[in-house]
Amino acid sequence: MQVNEPQLIRKARDGDTEAFAELVGLHERFVYNLALRTLGNPDDAADMAQEAFIRAWGALAEFRGQAQFRTWLYRIVLNLCLNRVPSLRRELNNLTQDEMLNLPEISSNANNPVTSLEQSELSTHLHHEIDKLPEQYRLLVSLRYQHELSYEEIAALVGLPIGTVKTGLFRAKARLREALSLYEEQLYEYSTR
């Protein structure tokens, strides 16, 4: 059955808790994951996500539909997370555009025999590396790839210029490239021992 989100929002705004429960069901996974990737702790993430939905319920009258309901929810949960972790706001602000110029160039190891490893194994390793990224990069990566937001949406959400968002994502990928390169070297050394 097709879910009519605007209708659910209208009903919820009129006080229909059943309609709001449906909206929670639709978005809980994304809101929880955004909090989880930002905070890195499942218990804190669950608390923040719950708090975000409760605040959203209280502020539904203010939602006029200019933005997508999803991004409106993200803004609420992100503000809560930024209040919980003030250092994250500082780290995000430190992602200035000029850092792009100083990014390290990581050489491609296309000729390295280790690159023939099963792609899934490397993917799994990279997923662990994504978990280990600093929180500001983890947040940007999550918004871009898990929540599939555009650069503009991310910039509006975190209150940064688009260029800074791109820089942040570029640096996150550079770190992953570095980690991948290191992993491949280790595997190569291990295989030649």
Added chain:
Amino acid sequence: MNTQPDELIEEALRSYPLAEVPPNFSIQIMRQIRKTQPAPKFRLTWMDYALGLFLCLLPVTGFAAWALLPWQIIARLQYQWLMLSSPALAPVAVSLAVVTLTLAMLALIAGTSWLIRPPFAKP
């Protein structure tokens, strides 16, 4: 499989899985919301106004119809009433009255339960 690192990273980022929400997550949210929810405010809807208007117009219309009917029709109605009141037709009249009353009661119960249903009632 000689995939370039950038492609691998893009692929890993895109396939980065979403974590499952904790069990009873939405139930807990809704429990808290319902706990803090104020009692529904008394609010008149269009149905209340329509019903009020209908009930007001009903006796007025009945009175006006009776007053404006031609005497021939009134005489005919009185004659039919006398016929219906005759002992020979009593079983038919009683049966019809019982059926009509039952149907009216059922309609009243159904209508009332729908009309005075509290908004967004919870089981």
